[in-house]
Amino acid sequence: LIFWPLISAVIAAIPTFLGEELQLRAPSPEKRQNLVVLFSSQLLLTSWFQFAFLIQDWTLQYPSILTDDFNKSAFVIKVESLPSDPPRGALILNTMKTQLEEQFKNKNWSEVERLLLEREREKLLAAIEQEARKQISSEEIKEDLLWDITSDIKKQGSGYNLEILAAWEGPRSQPQKYSLKQSCQIDQVYPQNDAATNSIGKIECKPLQGWGIDSPIIS
Incomplete structure (x- = not known):
């Protein structure tokens, strides 16, 4: 399909190179000018076809691109009536959140605090991140490695607030990085009928915040 315009131009140009009894001949100056216009226009069409397929491949391999703002694009028009999916970083964070909840479910508070120490936390989140990426991996989608996952923790009340940030390192329309934030509050609780x-x-x-979810968070 990409090269069909050029093939069509070649087929259309063949008669201009044939004379009587199908002998080869040089086309007249007037026909040469027509050939230049013909091949130039078909080459332009071929380039646009190739560019369209390239954009299509990009959006399949890097779906988060569709969340970006195309208002200033000279080539891509986003159809507003078609809602775009959240950035793929949201899927990574949601998958990590599910595993985090499983990790801390019904664990002794002393063990929870140990896991929240910097070295243990980094080790735990690295393992959870790796497992999350593995769960959502797809041969068609190549963008997962372009999401940089970091974390931070702060003392809040009697517990801790854990923030996991997913920053998009892929192509974007703005110089600033786009990011998503997952904020989780971890508290000490006492089950009924149990000693302290x-x-x-x-x-x-909390629900995810950031790029493509609510208001953009620029890191």
Whole structure:
């Protein structure tokens, strides 16, 4: 399909190179000018076809590109009536959130605090991130490695606030990085009929915030 315009131009130009009894001949100056216009126009069409397929491949391999702003693009028009999916970083963070909740579910508070220490936290989140990427991996989609996952934790009340940030390192229309944030509150709770020494951890995560979800968070 990409080269069909050029093939059509070649077929259309063949008669201009044939004379009587199908002998080869040089086309007249007037016909040469027509050939230049013909091949130039078909070459332009071929280039546009190739560019269209290239954009199509990019959007399949890097779907988060569709979340970006195309208002200033000279080539791509976003159809507003078709809602775009959230950036793929949201899928990574949501998958990590599910695993985090499983990790802290009904764990002794002392064990929870140990896991929140910097070295242990980095090790835990690295393992969860790797597993999350593995779960959502697809042969067609190549953008997952372009999401940089970082974390930060702060003391909040009697517990801790854990923030996981997913920053988009791929192509974008703005010089600033786009990012998504998952904020989870981890508190110490006491199950009913249990002594205080048997306190456990409870984790509650807020809805995702950031690029493509609500207002953009620029890192």
